[in-house]
Amino acid sequence: MNRRTPFRWLRRAVPCHVAAERLQEYLDGELDSLSARRVKRHLRMCRRCGLEHEVYAEIKQYLGHRSGTPDPAALDRLRAFGRELVEHGSSDAASG
Amino acid sequence: MLRDAAALVRPPNHGMWNCGRRVPSLMPIVQPLRPTADAARFGELVGPEIEVLLRVARTLTRNGAEAEDLVQDTLLRAYRGMGGFDGRHPRAWVLTILRNTHINRNRRQRPELLRDPDRTMAELTDTGDRDSDVEHLVIDLTFDAVVEDALLRLPEASRRVVELIDVDGLSYAETAEALGIPVGTVMSRINRARQRIRDHLAGAGLAPRSTI
Numbered sequence: 001m002n003r004r005t006p007f008r009w010l011r012r013a014v015p016c017h018v019a020a021e022r023l024q025e026y027l028d029g030e031l032d033s034l035s036a037r038r039v040k041r042h043l044r045m046c047r048r049c050g051l052e053h054e055v056y057a058e059i060k061q062y063l064g065h066r067s068g069t070p071d072p073a074a075l076d077r078l079r080a081f082g083r084e085l086v087e088h089g090s091s092d093a094a095s096g
Numbered sequence: 097m098l099r100d101a102a103a104l105v106r107p108p109n110h111g112m113w114n115c116g117r118r119v120p121s122l123m124p125i126v127q128p129l130r131p132t133a134d135a136a137r138f139g140e141l142v143g144p145e146i147e148v149l150l151r152v153a154r155t156l157t158r159n160g161a162e163a164e165d166l167v168q169d170t171l172l173r174a175y176r177g178m179g180g181f182d183g184r185h186p187r188a189w190v191l192t193i194l195r196n197t198h199i200n201r202n203r204r205q206r207p208e209l210l211r212d213p214d215r216t217m218a219e220l221t222d223t224g225d226r227d228s229d230v231e232h233l234v235i236d237l238t239f240d241a242v243v244e245d246a247l248l249r250l251p252e253a254s255r256r257v258v259e260l261i262d263v264d265g266l267s268y269a270e271t272a273e274a275l276g277i278p279v280g281t282v283m284s285r286i287n288r289a290r291q292r293i294r295d296h297l298a299g300a301g302l303a304p305r306s307t308i
Contacts, residue, residue: 024287025268025283028286030268055303056294058239059243061288062240062243063247063258063262070154075146075147077145077164078149078150078167079143079163080173085138085175086138086143088135
């Protein structure tokens with residue numbers, strides 16, 4: 001039996017200071033999949049860092065919900081403006 | 097206020113003076129937009145980004161009417177520049193145009209805003225004893241109210257980064273494009289800003305003190 005086997009998952013994780021450094025990137029989905037897995041593994045096994053992650057995740061969640069959709073009337077006007085640009089070019093082509 | 101798109105792209109009559117004689121123009125003539133596949137590409141590539149543009153413009157200007165004007169100018173510039181665009185990463189491309197347009201508008205209106213935002217942040221974050229007073233005031237408020245309060249107390253440059261990433265849902269690279277700053281600066285600003293929000297929560301007793 002390989003005595004190192006039970007600790008393999010520990011070696012694949014990252015230490016606290018690395019997890020702390022990369023926590024914001026992890027939250028924002030900016031890490032590559034391997035790094036994200038390593039940070040995630042650390043957050044699961046380290047209560048202190050896991051708690052830190054929860055606090056930041058709650059902050060991010062609140063800010064995400066804060067998002068108000070843009071003024072629908074303004075959006076409609078701008079989309080119409082964009083269509084007008086496209087159509088104007090098309091009609092110019094037809095005549096020219 | 098929205099202007100008529102056809103009027104905006106119509107070439108001016110530079111060759112005709114009031115006297116009625118046709119004279120050679122000394123001004124560069126604005127070429128009429130050509131009909132082309134570029135127009136279709138504009139609709140296909142830029143059209144879907146209008147909502148993101150409006151969100152980002154609102155964050156940059158903090159004013160609905162100004163944001164709408166800014167997006168309109170951006171669309172017009174994007175349309176005119178479509179011929180030179182290779183079609184890759186349209187969101188990054190239009191965000192760059194939006195940012196440049198915003199800078200040009202600000203430069204015309206408020207030249208004093210060209211200060212280094214990081215320096216401004218350092219000055220504004222030095223709140224001293226005020227923080228402890230604030231902590232006492234907000235201790236009874238809810239989590240959301242404390243986060244909101246902390247957000248409003250962030251320096252403008254940091255708040256924009258937080259809003260672009262968390263509220264408008266941009267990536268770090270897109271935020272860097274929108275603000276014309278390096279991705280590393282985006283990362284440091286988001287880290288510092290969230291740390292300040294988190295400290296604010298800890299000060300209000302709504303989060304444990306950071307130990308890492």
